[in-house]
Amino acid sequence: MAALTALVLVIAYFVAKPSSQPSLVPLEKSIAVLPFKNDSGDSTNVYLINGLLESTLNNLQKIQDLRVISRTSSEKYRNTDKSIPEIGKELNVSYFVEGSGQKIGNEILLNIQLIEAGTDKHLWAKQYKREITSIFELQQEIAISIAAEINAIITPEEQNLIQKQPTNNLEAYDYFLKGQNEYIKATDEGYRMAIGYFEKAIDLDPEFAKAHAGMAICYYFLDLFKEEKQYLAELNNHSDKALLYDPKLDDALLSKALYYLNNKEFVQAVPYLEKALEYNPNSAQVINMLSNFYANYSPNTEKYLEYALKGLQLNVAAYDSVTTSYLYLHLSNALIQTGFVEEALKYVDISLDYNPWNPFSKYVKAYMLYGKNHDWDETRGLVLTEWKKDTTRLDILQDLAKAYYFNRDFDSAHYYYAKFIKLREAAELDIYRQENATIAFVFEKVGKVDKAKEYFSDYLEFISNDQSIYKNLALSVYYAHHDDFDKALHYLELFSEEENYMYWVVLFPYDPLTDKIKDLPEHKRLMKKIEDKFWENHRRLRETLESKGLLEATSLVIRKE
Secondary structure (H helix, E strand, C coil): CHHHHCCCCCCCCCCCCCCCCCEECCCCCEEEECCCEECCCCHHHHHHHHHHHHHHHHHHHCCCCCEECCHHHHHCCCCCCCCHHHHHHHHCCCEEEEEEEEEECCEEEEEEEEEECCCCEEEEEEEEEEEHHHHHHHHHHHHHHHHHHCCCCCCHHHHHHHHCCCCCCHHHHHHHHHHHHHHCCCCHHHHHHHHHHHHHHHHHCCCCHHHHHHHHHHHHHHHCCCCCCCCHHHHHHHHHHHHHHCCCCHHHHHHHHHHHHHCCCHHHHHHHHHHHHHHCCCCHHHHHHHHHHHHHCCCCHHHHHHHHHHHHHHCCCCCCHHHHHHHHHHHHHHHHHCCCHHHHHHHHHHHHHHCCCCCCHHHHHHHHHHHHHCCHHHHHHHHHHHHHHCCCCHHHHHHHHHHHHHCCCHHHHHHHHHHHHHHHHHCCCCCCHHHHHHHHHHHHHCCCHHHHHHHHHHHHHHHHCCCCCCHHHHHHHHHHHCCCHHHHHHHHHHHCCCCCCCHHHHHCCCCHHHCCCCCCHHHHHHHHHHHHHHHHHHHHHHHHHHHCCCEECCEECEECC
């Protein structure tokens, strides 16, 4: 279902759980850094304390042997009345870091505690009193001490990354911390103020890579939802400088990837995102961007699901219920595409627990239920119900028409496709061109031959330029209907060599467009090969994810409360 594959273009993060949600099994070396408290009466020092929090978090995130929860998730507990065990359950971690501090003259006084989440037992505590000139050594020592207390392995490469000093200019670093404190507000005003501070930091140290990367990332967010990008040059310039001065800085690599994303050069972003993840394996932001990429720009169901599950583990309590509902929907979509039907249904239900009025979850659930029950009457009824709630929804409308098409009720399919086309043309939208062969076939069946030829021609043009793994499958379908069986089987053979295709390919194997060749022995052989490969990949994916702690036994790493 094409509408389902493109469902979550703007979703880039994952979060956890309502009270009715099954809880995740904590990993042994999992940790969250709670917001540090400013013990000083001077509120102007808050940025410094927040900076110490951020650096502690960033240094811990560089350790592959740890699972470190995102700051966004931890920030929700800044003024909470909840107990440590309660927060631990919600964040799904085994340990917490708490901190408080103040600046006294040229000295920093910092208190750090390591706490066992399940029992609220204080395992380790230390007070640091250092000159401000020793701030970098202080940050490094805190992270390494915490890792040692929970027996996390730090590789030599990770040690080097943790011990790398970002700048030799403390005044520049002070401006950087002020900018970072504005950036985390995640508002346009905050980004603009952050850019001003980063500029001052760069004036004092032109080779300050973190400041260049910070500026680039701010420019990305200022342009994010703009049709006309205003800051591409600035984004590119500062990301290049950040990489020049520190090619192993994860934020530098991320900023270059963001340039390619904003410039719609999506494939070029991937190596930078993957390299950023190598240097910061706990970056929820990078993981979620990779998940979104493999969901929408370069479909790969295995990578989509793996990154979606990793994102769920790291960014687990960051959003309001409406947003969270969409994020669980995104995860359920990743699960269904890889054949995890029961798990997908479980998570789409969690999506609805968060927001029963989510306009997509019930619609998507209809097709997930078809994966379980194989009941077209049930599916059509559920989709029709959702469409009647909003008859302007083109995504639901074309899938409703297709539900009749697959059941070979072409008159009903034509009725809904005609509505779909009218709305699409009225809005002047160039969407769902991949569905034009289905539309053409339906028109042909109801006697509108000229219109059918028009849509078949547009479909062939569209798929000839397709760069996804589905190009050969689409060509096979086209030539099967147009009586060129040799080409149809040739392209189907090519597609059968692909990996990580969607569950929909095997769930809906008998497309009416292929009726002319479906009984040919070679077609049956290839479809069996495609189906067998899908389920073999599903089995292998399950084993892989289990070995990485993302799946346990025959289900997600969840247990009923």
